[in-house]
Amino acid sequence: MRVRSWAAGAAAVGLVGFAVAQVPKADPAKPAPPAPGPAKADPLGAMLAEARTAHGKLRDYTGTFTRQERVGGVLSAEQVGVMKVRVAPAGVYVGFARPDAVAGAEVAYSAAKKDGKVRYRPAGVAGRIGFQVLPTDDPKFLADHRHPVTAWGMGPILDRVSAAVAREKALNNPVEVYTSEYRFANRAVTRYEVLTRRPHAFRYAARMVVYVDDETKLPVRFEAYDDPKPGATAGELIEAYSFTDLKFNTGVGESAFDY
Secondary structure: OOEOOEOOEEEEEEEOOEEEEEOOOOOOOOOOOOOOOHHHOOHHHHHHHHHHHHHHOOOEEEEEEEEEEEEOOEEOOOEEEEEEEEOOOOEEEEEEEEOOOOOOOEEEEEOOOOOOOEEEEOOHHHHHHOOEEEOOOOHHHHOOOOOOHHHOOHHHHHHHHHHHHHHHHHOOOOOEEEEEEEEEOOEEEEEEEEEOOOOOOOOOOOEEEEEEEOOOOOEEEEEEEOOOOOOOOOOOEEEEEEEEEEEEOOOOOHHHHOO
């Protein structure tokens, strides 16, 4: 196990009463070997079970959401905004503040609404007409986003990792897991690096990295990478999501998603 420091820098961008924090780029450090012993026989499985238990105890959470996605072969700049999530019935709100290209964009979804649709106000001139009501799988929305809003949040990250690993195991493909101690956003975390080296059409990523808060047991950052190109030591980033400045069970109600 090794300890590294990786702290988030601050930026003075405010939205809906929150201070938005810029999250640094991923650190392509090489993994440390996993600790031996039966307690570490399946560190990823143990983490996922513990994280699901912790997430299941939440009613809601708020914080800063930072994402970076490759869409249509192009990697976006880091996008930062305020996030409000209700665990059940599911509800998600994100109001983006940075960079300028997405500043002012808002997305809201509530499973409590009978229509099951997303409220979306794009950034810029297109947003002046107000919120659009869209299906969760609207093609125009997904043309600019890797996932529907229903797949944003810490719970879906756990689902994503679980599904990716289960798929590899079902195909009898090797899955390597390495753990190390880290610091992320001034908090102690455990870093899980998951390698799925065998290419196939349904592989989610060649490399996934999950940072789990040691205190809350929740995933606070997720990264996914392609295979390295010839001559490169690290694969290109597919997507990355961070959850910082988190506050739990503050009473997020339906009004947070009512637009």
